[in-house]
Amino acid sequence: MELTDLTIKQAHKGLKSREFSSVDLTKAYLEKIKKSDKEINAYLSVYEKEALLHAESADQKICSGDFGELTGIPCAIKDAIMVEGQRCTAASKILEDYIAPYDATVIKKLKEKGAVILGKTNTDEFTMGSSTENSAFGPTKNPHDKTRVAGGSSGGSAAAVAGKMASFALGSDTGGSIRQPASLCGVVGLCPTYGAVSRYGLIAHASSLDQIGPFSKNIEDAEIVFKAISGKDSMDATSANYLYEKMESSKKPLTIGIPKEYFAEGIDPEVEKIIKGAIKKAEGLGFEIKEISLPLTEYALACYYIIDPSEISANLSRFDGIRYGLSLQNGDLSDVYFKSRGKGLGIEVKRRIMIGTYCLSSGYYDAYYKKAQEVRNLIRQDFAKAFEKADLLFCPVSPFPAFKIGEKINNPMSMYLADIYTVPLKLAGLPGLSLPAGEIKDSLTSSESIGLPVGLQIIGNHFQENKILNVALQMEKVL
């Protein structure tokens, strides 16, 4: 077993018993990045020097005996989350040379715990997309099949963990950006409840939806990282007074709801087979399985793609060529706006700004934005009713496994449909997790190639990450 194969828990044990040092561990990951990342493109920047310095000070902490589970553990951070003094691009040309002036709260927390930051990972530009193909710095490839996408938007973080180039990673999820790449890359990804983790220092995409969460090799690690980054933060007024508490297994068997709308037309039969197989196994573990209905599911994607661009059009107005980043100074003041934004922003970002501007504009506001807000509330009620009948919901993360690079990029509507199972819960602010459930053997590629991963989505009620993780841990053992 190589050092880069170790989970956080295993690495912590090795560090504690002085089998190896954090410097050894960090060097092993840096080597792996050098070897694999030219092809995968998971990282946009690698902080070799700083990482080794942090590893050295972690080793000193370990020697002193004052250390925790994350001390000396090397991780990767999505390049939409700010690390003080380092470049933070959000994979956009407009922020290509932007140096972060402060640490995001999650970074502050990780640093306090002594985690080692290896570098920043690729994403769709401003985290808008489902494949990382919208990155201004080239797509991330799926470590399972390099002709396919890693998913998105946090594809770099997912691929870094799947490709053993980080022990764990942080990503952000607005409409599926943690769970979908986790599913496509075969790693664990948790999108927490809205408000469970501070958004301070995350470059804003859609503020009523954005949430930071972990990617990890297994459930135990996801729990360690979530526990470390969650909780109230005075710098984010939407962060909740929340303290993670592990859930002990209950005597009464939990009820798992299966929303029938998530198995309707459009799902790849192989994905359906794997998810149904996982549900059978849950039954074998003693969970009560109950079919339920979320009747508004079919409207969720349309609702999301009104609310998301509307918030984007407001949030991205700050990139004006005046206060940050790229500034093209030809012509008059209005030229500075038009040219800096025109040159600095990519096509998908422009598209969403324009859709949002349209939906919010006078004469269209009621038909689009107001309507979407009403539907959002109905969707919340839909989930509230579902959680009266079930403790957790099981469904697929993505209707299909990793698709080919280039397959959907020229047709935005077909790309948006990749989010069909991941957006509904976001509109209700609920937490969801992607757990690797199986692989589809791809007969079209070479016979010895490994399969394409498929993730099981586990959805919980607000702030019930502990219930999700408890059940996921039991499921992980049988999948």
Add this chain to the structure above:
Amino acid sequence: MISKEEVKHIAKLSRLELTEQEIEKMQKDISAVLDYFELLKKIPKQAGIANVSGKKSIGIEETRKDEVISSYNIRDELIGKYPAKKDDYIKVKTIL
């Protein structure tokens, strides 16, 4: 299908310079997305139109209350990011 003129108008409201090629692509793509939004018209009226202010819904409001942020001084770091400045002021082109 929205017209080219409409695309140009939205781009103007959005302060985005688009190339001729981008305008054509936006016309096609935005139209397809707006067509998809038509789906929302299918929602039965009796579904009881939810209260948009969000009262009585579930728990989320507890995460929303006004708070006084204590001083956190990164003023100089933020000013340091201005692409053009004079002393501590953002420098912009003449407006009139």
